[in-house]
Amino acid sequence: MGAIGETSTQLAIRDPDTRLMIGVRDDEPGAFEELVARYQGRLVGVMHHLVGNAEEAEDLAQEVFLRVYRARKKYRARAKFSTWLFTIANNLALNALRARQRKPAVRFDTRDSGPLGARPAEQLLAASSGSQPIRRIQQNELSDVIRRALDALNERQRLAVVLNKFEDMNYAEIAEVMGLTVKGVKSPLCRARMNLRDALKDYVFMDGRPIPKAADE
Amino acid sequence: MSKQANLNNDEWADLTAYLDGELDSNSARSLEARLNRDPAVRAEALALQKTWEMLDYLPQPGPSTTFTSRTLERISVLRPAAVRPRESGLRYPWSFGIGWAAAVLLAGSVGFTGVALLAPRPGGHSHLAQTDPAVLERQLVQDLRVIENKRLYEQVESIEFLKELADEDFFGDDG
Numbered sequence A: 001m002g003a004i005g006e007t008s009t010q011l012a013i014r015d016p017d018t019r020l021m022i023g024v025r026d027d028e029p030g031a032f033e034e035l036v037a038r039y040q041g042r043l044v045g046v047m048h049h050l051v052g053n054a055e056e057a058e059d060l061a062q063e064v065f066l067r068v069y070r071a072r073k074k075y076r077a078r079a080k081f082s083t084w085l086f087t088i089a090n091n092l093a094l095n096a097l098r099a100r101q102r103k104p105a106v107r108f109d110t111r112d113s114g115p116l117g118a119r120p121a122e123q124l125l126a127a128s129s130g131s132q133p134i135r136r137i138q139q140n141e142l143s144d145v146i147r148r149a150l151d152a153l154n155e156r157q158r159l160a161v162v163l164n165k166f167e168d169m170n171y172a173e174i175a176e177v178m179g180l181t182v183k184g185v186k187s188p189l190c191r192a193r194m195n196l197r198d199a200l201k202d203y204v205f206m207d208g209r210p211i212p213k214a215a216d217e
Numbered sequence B: 001m002s003k004q005a006n007l008n009n010d011e012w013a014d015l016t017a018y019l020d021g022e023l024d025s026n027s028a029r030s031l032e033a034r035l036n037r038d039p040a041v042r043a044e045a046l047a048l049q050k051t052w053e054m055l056d057y058l059p060q061p062g063p064s065t066t067f068t069s070r071t072l073e074r075i076s077v078l079r080p081a082a083v084r085p086r087e088s089g090l091r092y093p094w095s096f097g098i099g100w101a102a103a104v105l106l107a108g109s110v111g112f113t114g115v116a117l118l119a120p121r122p123g124g125h126s127h128l129a130q131t132d133p134a135v136l137e138r139q140l141v142q143d144l145r146v147i148e149n150k151r152l153y154e155q156v157e158s159i160e161f162l163k164e165l166a167d168e169d170f171f172g173d174d175g
Helices: A003-013 A016-025 A031-051 A054-070 A081-102 A120-129 A133-151 A155-165 A171-178 A182-199 B009-019 B025-037 B039-057 B067-078 B093-118 B127-131 B133-142 B144-148 B150-155 B159-166
Strands: none
Touching (some): A003 A016, A016 A031, A016 A054, A016 B133, A031 A054, A031 A081, A054 A081, A133 B039, A155 A182, A155 B039, A171 A182, A182 B009, B009 B025, B009 B039, B025 B039, B133 B144
């Protein structure tokens, strides 16, 4: 191994999760359990944002952990562990989304009872049982609108958004996960943000702050 | 897609990169100057920023309560069986003692060979560490604290001095 390889390995080993994964690779007792405990929340969350369905998100997250375990002996500490993990997650999610496109099926989200969201009776039921019913309905509606805006992005844009926003990854890390250059990440992220802005423009300034006037308006 | 501000594709990409803190300092300064003098670009930047913040309204779904156990259960099938419980007693009770003696002998010789090959020697790494990345990584994990403090250690003339610093009595008792 050359000097550059050693440096990247030394850098990677500063990451506690990379060291944990080396423990998994070497079959240290309890290492894999700790890895699952550390990452299950993040992984299920990211998968849910990508596929939009809680049950499928858990199945995919579980499959990611299985693949990590099966591939553990081949693991080499060359980058942050999370980057490697989310690269596997990315590939699985993309496969799942493409399989879904080939076999379109009507999907019912647990939060949505119909194609237009929760039915009025269900909204009333939720309202009658909550301490701040109106506010809760507004928040549910808002999150459904945002969910639909996110779902409307293409796969690359959605993944870039989810990794950047919810995993707090920088462009270099996103590039590694998505197999792109750093410059190649700027484009889908920019298009995604512009598409989201257009989809959500009617909701953006609902906190009472005035919409800023553009000079050419 | 409505473009109120007069920006080309590269400038839009730079604007979002700026909001993400990913623009280099020269380009960021140049963009900040434009934001200061162009209200249309400023309005776009604000709209993009506010849209981004709206994503915080999305629920953060977590795993169900059974997720961990279901996952570990699936993994347990893949795990090599370390000890298989026997259904009945030993068929040849004397074989138990001989087995143990053989195992101890084998473990001793494997351990001796392993230590001879893998243990870090003063003044150099073992041959395996130079060729097997997995062994190198294991050694790096073992030596991480030393590697991380290497610069500090280089400033110290002797290990005795460090030991004296660690001595509670060195600075007196301030309790």
